[in-house]
Amino acid sequence: MSAVEPSAGADLCLALETSCDETAAAVVSRSGHVRSSVVASQADFHARYGGVVPELAARRHLEAVLPVLESALREAGAGWSDLALVAVTRGPGLPAALLVGLAAAKAVAFGRGLPLVGVNHLAAHVYAHLLEVGGELPRPAVCLVVSGSHTDLCLLPEGGGLELLGTTLDDAAGEAFDKVARLLGLGYPGGPAIDRAAAGGDAAAVALPRSLQPLDARGRAGSGRFGGRWAFSFSGLKTAVATRLRAEPGIPAASMAASFQAAVVETLVARTLDAARAHGVRTVLVAGGVAANSALRAALAAVCAAAGLELRLPPLRYCTDNAAMVGAAGWAAWAAGGAAGWDLDADPNLPLAL
Ligand code: KG4
Ligand code: ZN
Numbered sequence: 001m002s003a004v005e006p007s008a009g010a011d012l013c014l015a016l017e018t019s020c021d022e023t024a025a026a027v028v029s030r031s032g033h034v035r036s037s038v039v040a041s042q043a044d045f046h047a048r049y050g051g052v053v054p055e056l057a058a059r060r061h062l063e064a065v066l067p068v069l070e071s072a073l074r075e076a077g078a079g080w081s082d083l084a085l086v087a088v089t090r091g092p093g094l095p096a097a098l099l100v101g102l103a104a105a106k107a108v109a110f111g112r113g114l115p116l117v118g119v120n121h122l123a124a125h126v127y128a129h130l131l132e133v134g135g136e137l138p139r140p141a142v143c144l145v146v147s148g149s150h151t152d153l154c155l156l157p158e159g160g161g162l163e164l165l166g167t168t169l170d171d172a173a174g175e176a177f178d179k180v181a182r183l184l185g186l187g188y189p190g191g192p193a194i195d196r197a198a199a200g201g202d203a204a205a206v207a208l209p210r211s212l213q214p215l216d217a218r219g220r221a222g223s224g225r226f227g228g229r230w231a232f233s234f235s236g237l238k239t240a241v242a243t244r245l246r247a248e249p250g251i252p253a254a255s256m257a258a259s260f261q262a263a264v265v266e267t268l269v270a271r272t273l274d275a276a277r278a279h280g281v282r283t284v285l286v287a288g289g290v291a292a293n294s295a296l297r298a299a300l301a302a303v304c305a306a307a308g309l310e311l312r313l314p315p316l317r318y319c320t321d322n323a324a325m326v327g328a329a330g331w332a333a334w335a336a337g338g339a340a341g342w343d344l345d346a347d348p349n350l351p352l353a354l
Pocket of ligand 2: 121125288289320321
């Protein structure tokens with residue numbers, strides 16, 4: 001453990017996020033108030049390669065991390081003595097990219113005598129729900145975490161912790177958006193591009209498969225390595241889009257985008273609703289970059305309203321990667337376990353845990 005304690009009266013957390021292609025820093029108060037949230041995206045840089053190039057992402061983080069950190073402090077109007085905690089994403093993510101954030105966070109914490117906590121990036125997406133509102137995560141609840149690398153449907157049981165109900169067997173939802181956008185020539189990142197293109201398309205134009213439909217009357221979608229009732233699969237959908245585009249190159253991109261988006265949204269919404277019903281919860285949370293999708297937000301709002309469920313969606317700016325959510329998760333990690341040691345290491349494959 002680092003033998004440091006925050007200075008009396010200080011109640012701000014400096015948070016860093018460098019797990020993928022956003023270099024982000026934020027200053028977040030103990031109650032979840034966001035004093036600043038600075039995100040330097042590398043998306044335009046990686047767009048020329050059609051996706052994130054890990055080694056280049058790490059180099060860009062190196063260039064950006066200190067200016068971004070300084071901007072976050074300046075925008076927050078905060079000095080070093082106002083800080084009580086340093087939080088940093090330790091995984092999951094790109095190994096070299098994570099190490100840049102960790103090294104910077106350790107240097108700041110050590111140099112300023114501040115406690116350091118390591119944060120699970122996926123948990124941080126869930127903790128984005130506490131930004132600006134504070135309090136605790138609602139329990140019991142079902143939570144869908146949909147990002148570029150994860151599609152995890154989980155239960156937040158009343159007593160604490162997290163139970164993973166289902167995950168993707170192949171591509172993550174965001175990854176499917178990115179790959180289909182590439183097939184359609186819509187650029188990177190694909191999620192926002194498909195979201196925009198779909199607005200002008202016909203979602204019924206192209207018949208696409210819905211994967212892992214229930215196989216029997218009890219709603220099972222297979223078992224063992226083929227997943228369970230709440231598993232997901234998106235690679236077949238992506239292949240179906242590619243096959244249709246080869247067969248019918250004239251299909252308007254907007255209609256293909258809308259049809260693909262409808263298939264993803266239908267699957268995500270159906271599984272989430274089914275999990276909420278099966279576990280008798282009244283609250284549904286959605287987190288991660290794909291939670292910014294307008295069709296997903298609208299469909300969930302409609303379905304949850306009809307089912308009498310409370311739906312909680314983070315504000316758009318806190319859905320995609322940012323450091324404010326790392327600050328919220330950092331305060332929770334601090335309350336739960338205190339400071340990490342200086343040997344805190346990156347874990348590129350860290351699973352979702354709360
Ligand atoms: O959470 P996030 O910012 O980074 C990861 O942790 O992966 O999620 C990024 C993913 C990308 O795949 C991106 O295409 C997708 O979220 N995304 C969206 C939208 N905005 C971002 N997908 C669909 N619709 C959107 N509006
Ligand atoms: Zn993320």
